[in-house]
Amino acid sequence: MNNLGWGLQMTMLGMGLVFGLLALLWAMLVIVLRFDSEPAAVGAGKATAATPPEAVGPETADTPPPGATVASVDGMDADLLAAILVATLRHKEVRRAQAAPAMRSYWPGSLLYASRWVASGRSRQNHVWERRPR
Amino acid sequence: MISADTFHLLLQGVANVSLQSVIMILVAFVLLYLGIVKDYEPLLLVPIGAGCMLANLPLSPLIADEGMLKILYHAGIGNELFPLLIFIGIGALTDFGPLLENPRMVLLGAAGQFGIFLTLLAALLFGFSREEAASIGIIGAIDGPTSIYVSGILAPHLLGPITVAAYSYMSLVPVIMPPMMYLLTTKKERAIRMEYSQRKISRRTRIIFPIVVTVVVGTLVPFATPLIGMLMLGNLMKESGAVERLTKASSQEIANIVTLFLGLAIGSTMVGADFLKLSTLAILVLGIFAFALDTAAGILFGKVLNLLSGGKFNPLIGAAGISAFPMAARVVQRVAQKEDFENFVLMHAMGANAAGQVASVVAGGVLLALMGAK
Numbered sequence: 001m002n003n004l005g006w007g008l009q010m011t012m013l014g015m016g017l018v019f020g021l022l023a024l025l026w027a028m029l030v031i032v033l034r035f036d037s038e039p040a041a042v043g044a045g046k047a048t049a050a051t052p053p054e055a056v057g058p059e060t061a062d063t064p065p066p067g068a069t070v071a072s073v074d075g076m077d078a079d080l081l082a083a084i085l086v087a088t089l090r091h092k093e094v095r096r097a098q099a100a101p102a103m104r105s106y107w108p109g110s111l112l113y114a115s116r117w118v119a120s121g122r123s124r125q126n127h128v129w130e131r132r133p134r
Numbered sequence: 135m136i137s138a139d140t141f142h143l144l145l146q147g148v149a150n151v152s153l154q155s156v157i158m159i160l161v162a163f164v165l166l167y168l169g170i171v172k173d174y175e176p177l178l179l180v181p182i183g184a185g186c187m188l189a190n191l192p193l194s195p196l197i198a199d200e201g202m203l204k205i206l207y208h209a210g211i212g213n214e215l216f217p218l219l220i221f222i223g224i225g226a227l228t229d230f231g232p233l234l235e236n237p238r239m240v241l242l243g244a245a246g247q248f249g250i251f252l253t254l255l256a257a258l259l260f261g262f263s264r265e266e267a268a269s270i271g272i273i274g275a276i277d278g279p280t281s282i283y284v285s286g287i288l289a290p291h292l293l294g295p296i297t298v299a300a301y302s303y304m305s306l307v308p309v310i311m312p313p314m315m316y317l318l319t320t321k322k323e324r325a326i327r328m329e330y331s332q333r334k335i336s337r338r339t340r341i342i343f344p345i346v347v348t349v350v351v352g353t354l355v356p357f358a359t360p361l362i363g364m365l366m367l368g369n370l371m372k373e374s375g376a377v378e379r380l381t382k383a384s385s386q387e388i389a390n391i392v393t394l395f396l397g398l399a400i401g402s403t404m405v406g407a408d409f410l411k412l413s414t415l416a417i418l419v420l421g422i423f424a425f426a427l428d429t430a431a432g433i434l435f436g437k438v439l440n441l442l443s444g445g446k447f448n449p450l451i452g453a454a455g456i457s458a459f460p461m462a463a464r465v466v467q468r469v470a471q472k473e474d475f476e477n478f479v480l481m482h483a484m485g486a487n488a489a490g491q492v493a494s495v496v497a498g499g500v501l502l503a504l505m506g507a508k
Contacts, residue, residue, distance in 0.1 A: 021354055029343070036339040
């Protein structure tokens with residue numbers, strides 16, 4: 001019975017402490033997250049909404065001023081991200097056009113893919129041009 | 135001519151087979167079966183089963199004073215090293231983003247720890263000592279490394295059954311939780327849809343989070359510092375992105391190696407003479423009781439939040455406030471989806487689940503502090 005009373009005390013105190021500590025942690029998180037708010041992103045949303053569809057392309061008075069942070073991913077703004085994306089796609093197209101070895105889907109000799117040369121060679125092996133002796 | 139002594143030496147293995155060791159080898163087979171065939175926590179149950187089998191073979195040199203399993207035990211369990219190393223890996227694998235998006239979920243993590251203290255009460259009723267009861271209660275943290283850490287300090291002689299209960303039941307979360315969920319919630323409650331507004335969490339905040347948690351929890355509950363410190367160290371390495379090699383090593387190589395050593399060392403504690411007792415059976419029963427209580431407490435707390443929010447909170451989310459990450463959240467999503475196929479509560483449940491991870495460590499530290507552990 002003595003042990004049970006002690007156990008009840010432990011339960012009350014223990015759960016009280018766990019709740020208290022985690023409530024404190026909650027408060028700390030709220031404070032940390034308050035500093036994490038991104039007003040620039042909200043502003044960007046408004047700017048986009050205010051921009052008429054026909055105004056896409058040339059800069060208008062409603063577009064954010066140069067240098068303004070529109071939205072950021074890992075510290076990069078949207079313009080920089082878009083530029084990187086375009087450059088990457090363009091680079092990929094150029095490499096594909098050049099058919100550089102780096103663009104091969106499979107290593108030479110892979111059985112998963114046969115180039116036209118390999119396919120032709122295999123075909124010749126299977127269909128000899130010489131007439132078979134009768 | 136072969137002497138009688140030589141015969142004796144040759145047959146000493148067979149001569150030392152005992153009923154206890156045979157039963158324990160059968161227990162090892164069951165653990166191996168669960169791990170290999172049933173796929174229940176194989177990463178732990180297979181090494182534990184192997185350790186158990188090796189330790190119970192007659193005159194096993196592995197558990198002699200200089201035996202490998204004994205050395206592993208002293209190197210990593212006796213001094214709490216292995217659970218802490220595993221915690222670095224867990225931290226490196228855990229995404230606290232869902233919790234940061236919805237910080238109030240922290241309270242659900244707290245509610246999920248009721249099972250610890252209620253199981254402690256039940257263990258006292260079963261006649262266990264205070265230290266033993268507290269160690270058994272920690273199964274309710276549903277967190278293997280925390281269970282090992284706390285019971286290793288308070289009741290090292292119960293480490294084997296407590297670890298086996300903690301890990302084997304953890305793998306049974308999808309089986310244990312749903313009946314409690316159906317029992318304690320109505321169809322209407324399970325079908326509640328919760329609005330999810332994804333909030334962008336900056337890298338800066340993700341880096342600050344582990345530091346703040348370590349400082350706050352470590353200052354207020356010094357006993358939790360090793361656990362929370364290692365958990366948050368792993369997370370800090372992951373979120374900072376500055377030490378990718380260390381993050382990868384912590385979450386893969388180190389975690390894998392330590393898991394193997396930990397499993398073998400735990401298995402080696404399951405020697406027949408110490409394990410085959412009524413107390414082991416009681417611990418296994420109390421373990422499942424702890425899991426069920428955690429789920430029930432979480433759901434009931436979820437119901438309170440449902441009441442306070444005017445019916446907007448799905449009480450099932452409360453059940454995810456435990457440390458079994460991310461299995462508990464997935465179970466919650468599955469049960470909610472059974473009522474309404476288009477109901478997606480997964481991210482809310484993940485938030486509560488991540489909170490359970492932190493809360494279980496805090497509860498472990500609180501328990502050690504209250505027990506006056508040294």
